Amino acid sequence: MVVQQIANGVVLGSLYALVALGLTLVYGVLRILHVAHAGVFVLGAYVGVLVYLPTGSLALAIVSAAVVCSLAGLIMYRFLYRPVLGRPPLVPLIISIGAFMFLEDLYRLVMGPYIKSLPVTIRAAGFETAAVRLTGYQLFIVAAAAGLLLGLWWLMRGTRLGLAWRASAQDLETAAAHGINTDVIIGVCFVIGSAIAAVAGVMVGGYYNQVYPSMGSVPAYKALAVIVLGGMGSVPGTVIAGLALGLAETLTMVWVGTFLPRDAIAFLVLILMLLVKPTGLLGRAS
Amino acid sequence: MSAYRGKWVNALLAGLLIVALAFSFAGCKPKEPQVVKIGVFAPITGPAAADGAAATNAAILAVEKVNNAGGINGVKVELLTYDDQFSSAQAVAVAHQMIERDGVVAIVSGSYSTPTRAVAPIAQEAKIPLVAGYAVHPDITAAGDFCFRNSFVGTVQGLAAAEVAVRDLGAKKVSILMVDTDFGRILGETFKQTVEARGVKVLSIDAYPYGEKDFSALLTKIKGLNPDLLYATGYYAEGAAIALGAQTVGLTCQILGMEGMDSPKFLELGGAATEGIIITTNLNRDDMRPIAQEFLQAYESRFNVPADMVAASTYDAILIVCEAMRVGGFEPQAIRDAIAGLTNFEGVTGVIQAFTPSGEVIKPVQVQIVRDGAFHFFSVVDDPAIITPPN
Numbered sequence: 001m002v003v004q005q006i007a008n009g010v011v012l013g014s015l016y017a018l019v020a021l022g023l024t025l026v027y028g029v030l031r032i033l034h035v036a037h038a039g040v041f042v043l044g045a046y047v048g049v050l051v052y053l054p055t056g057s058l059a060l061a062i063v064s065a066a067v068v069c070s071l072a073g074l075i076m077y078r079f080l081y082r083p084v085l086g087r088p089p090l091v092p093l094i095i096s097i098g099a100f101m102f103l104e105d106l107y108r109l110v111m112g113p114y115i116k117s118l119p120v121t122i123r124a125a126g127f128e129t130a131a132v133r134l135t136g137y138q139l140f141i142v143a144a145a146a147g148l149l150l151g152l153w154w155l156m157r158g159t160r161l162g163l164a165w166r167a168s169a170q171d172l173e174t175a176a177a178h179g180i181n182t183d184v185i186i187g188v189c190f191v192i193g194s195a196i197a198a199v200a201g202v203m204v205g206g207y208y209n210q211v212y213p214s215m216g217s218v219p220a221y222k223a224l225a226v227i228v229l230g231g232m233g234s235v236p237g238t239v240i241a242g243l244a245l246g247l248a249e250t251l252t253m254v255w256v257g258t259f260l261p262r263d264a265i266a267f268l269v270l271i272l273m274l275l276v277k278p279t280g281l282l283g284r285a286s
Numbered sequence: 287m288s289a290y291r292g293k294w295v296n297a298l299l300a301g302l303l304i305v306a307l308a309f310s311f312a313g314c315k316p317k318e319p320q321v322v323k324i325g326v327f328a329p330i331t332g333p334a335a336a337d338g339a340a341a342t343n344a345a346i347l348a349v350e351k352v353n354n355a356g357g358i359n360g361v362k363v364e365l366l367t368y369d370d371q372f373s374s375a376q377a378v379a380v381a382h383q384m385i386e387r388d389g390v391v392a393i394v395s396g397s398y399s400t401p402t403r404a405v406a407p408i409a410q411e412a413k414i415p416l417v418a419g420y421a422v423h424p425d426i427t428a429a430g431d432f433c434f435r436n437s438f439v440g441t442v443q444g445l446a447a448a449e450v451a452v453r454d455l456g457a458k459k460v461s462i463l464m465v466d467t468d469f470g471r472i473l474g475e476t477f478k479q480t481v482e483a484r485g486v487k488v489l490s491i492d493a494y495p496y497g498e499k500d501f502s503a504l505l506t507k508i509k510g511l512n513p514d515l516l517y518a519t520g521y522y523a524e525g526a527a528i529a530l531g532a533q534t535v536g537l538t539c540q541i542l543g544m545e546g547m548d549s550p551k552f553l554e555l556g557g558a559a560t561e562g563i564i565i566t567t568n569l570n571r572d573d574m575r576p577i578a579q580e581f582l583q584a585y586e587s588r589f590n591v592p593a594d595m596v597a598a599s600t601y602d603a604i605l606i607v608c609e610a611m612r613v614g615g616f617e618p619q620a621i622r623d624a625i626a627g628l629t630n631f632e633g634v635t636g637v638i639q640a641f642t643p644s645g646e647v648i649k650p651v652q653v654q655i656v657r658d659g660a661f662h663f664f665s666v667v668d669d670p671a672i673i674t675p676p677n
Contacts (some may be wrong), residue, residue, distance in 0.1 A: 001506065001507070004506050004535075005503060005507075008502040008503050008506055008535075009503075012500055012503075013500070041384065071568070108331075112335075113331060113333065113335035113336075113556060114335060114551070115336075115523055115551060117554050117557070118555055123574050130538075133535065133536050135534055138534070144486075205525040208499040208500070208527055208530070209526070209555050209556075209557065210499060210523060210527070210555055211532060212528070215334065218497075224368055248504040249503075250502075251370050251503075253503045253504060254504070254506070254507050255504050261466070261494075261495040262500075263495070263497070
């Protein structure tokens with residue numbers, strides 16, 4: 001049972017990491033809390049429903065969701081955040097919260113308030129031994145989180161784009177002074193981050209077979225907990241924090257009891273982290 | 287000259303008096319309204335919109351049935367529908383609007399406990415009868431003698447579930463998962479006490495928050511305890527997630543649910559994982575009485591979805607009010623008295639034997655099983671000791 005519960009925690013943690021990765025990219029370079037990221041996540045899930053139901057192709061659903069969400073992310077940056085970049089961080093934060101609420105109601109109006117099903121079936125075989133059992137879909141979730149982490153890692157460490165991103169993350173103005181087009185770098189962050197949110201949306205919607213307008217509200221704040229825990233702006237930190245949170249929730253639920261809802265656990269961990277090490281697991285003091 | 291004028295004035299006054307008298311006599315004649323207004327409120331928008339739609343659709347169907355049969359003693363029923371948005375604040379506004387502005391003579395709740403609890407004291411204060419279709423909270427009928435309920439109060443359903451677990455399924459060791467709401471806890475705890483008193487071992491009891499989607503941890507734990515029955519309380523979204531979660535972790539024991547899962551959405555979201563799940567509820571799809579079959583067919587052909595517990599319960603609540611008007615007339619007090627005196631009324635959700643003095647319905651609890659993607663008859667609990675709510 002212990003092994004199985006750890007596996008459950010890793011699957012849940014992978015989902016958290018997937019949702020939070022895009023947020024980390026944006027935070028790393030802009031230092032704004034992009035709450036509306038969760039709205040992009042829900043958009044991805046709905047595009048997934050609209051494409052998967054008629055075609056039956058998960059790959060097509062994920063790619064379409066990623067394309068639509070990248071565009072949505074870029075539009076958000078261009079028209080919501082860029083005009084207020086010089087203002088105190090509270091201004092983009094409030095805009096972001098407003099945008100998220102707007103999106104939730106927009107989905108409700110356009111797609112209806114009902115929970116939609118996204119009955120994804122994949123051909124990948126599951127994995128079962130006496131100690132642990134994972135379905136094909138669960139393996140797919142863990143693989144996707146690992147794959148995206150490695151992909152981002154390579155992008156950050158192995159490419160000129162990554163170098164420019166890291167320079168911009170350290171100091172936007174100095175980077176610009178050295179000839180980096182920071183506007184493009186930020187735009188690329190929104191595109192990649194939103195595409196990852198789309199993948200997360202389709203995968204979460206398919207895992208629970210439920211897509212609904214408010215499905216982003218818990219991820220909206222839980223992703224914040226994950227990026228704070230991971231050290232804001234750290235990609236590997238985000239994945240480690242996502243896994244840690246998934247495991248913490250799963251293990252406390254089973255061995256400590258269900259008197260504390262799982263969402264409360266996330267914030268208890270967040271508060272403890274901020275008290276003990278405000279820069280997060282892998283964050284550096286700025 | 288002045289005497290003549292005095293006479294003229296007297297004659298005029300006398301004339302006025304006669305006219306006034308005639309009007310006052312007219313006022314004393316019994317009122318024969320052309321139409322009678324019934325208000326129904328439901329969560330038409332918001333998170334419970336699927337149930338809001340089912341409730342209002344069913345109410346429309348019920349009123350059409352009454353009006354197509356010539357109305358109530360020749361008087362047509364006008365149905366006014368209101369959206370409580372699944373919020374008690376909105377429900378309060380709606381209650382005042384129904385009673386003070388629109389002048390309804392009776393109210394039907396096609397909504398959940400939270401909005402209905404807010405409306406009940408207002409209806410009671412205004413002495414307008416309220417019949418709750420499927421809201422289960424005890425406070426609703428506790429608001430006073432104008433408030434009635436056409437669904438099972440939590441304890442009745444918990445007792446009935448225990449009866450199904452022991453009598454029909456022969457469970458010896460059970461686990462319990464309950465949604466952390468009043469409703470979920472009352473059912474779970476009543477079930478626990480009852481089965482324990484009947485010699486069943488309760489291996490675990492866990493509460494989960496409303497809206498939970500990920501049950502892998504809890505279901506893995508339950509799988510390790512190896513129960514022969516899992517009693518799960520929750521609504522359709524959680525119920526479907528539990529069914530899928532059980533499939534994911536490989537938990538194969540019988541799952542027993544409750545009326546919150548009685549929805550086509552449960553079957554849609556849970557898919558094949560819902561096969562074989564048994565629930566206690568208010569509606570028997572295989573009920574062969576003409577009133578039930580007529581409703582089930584009319585609802586599905588009109589709205590293109592099968593009727594569920596919410597629809598059937600709201601439909602019955604409207605019919606109860608209409609029957610009370612037929613018996614007692616159109617004054618709110620008379621309607622209340624007639625509802626309280628109702629016996630053996632044929633509703634879609636079964637024969638309503640009577641209402642208790644505290645306004646709770648007495649009728650058999652239906653037990654349904656999912657077979658081939660649809661709810662079907664499994665058994666019925668009609669033991670008076672179980673289905674008569676405590677006072």
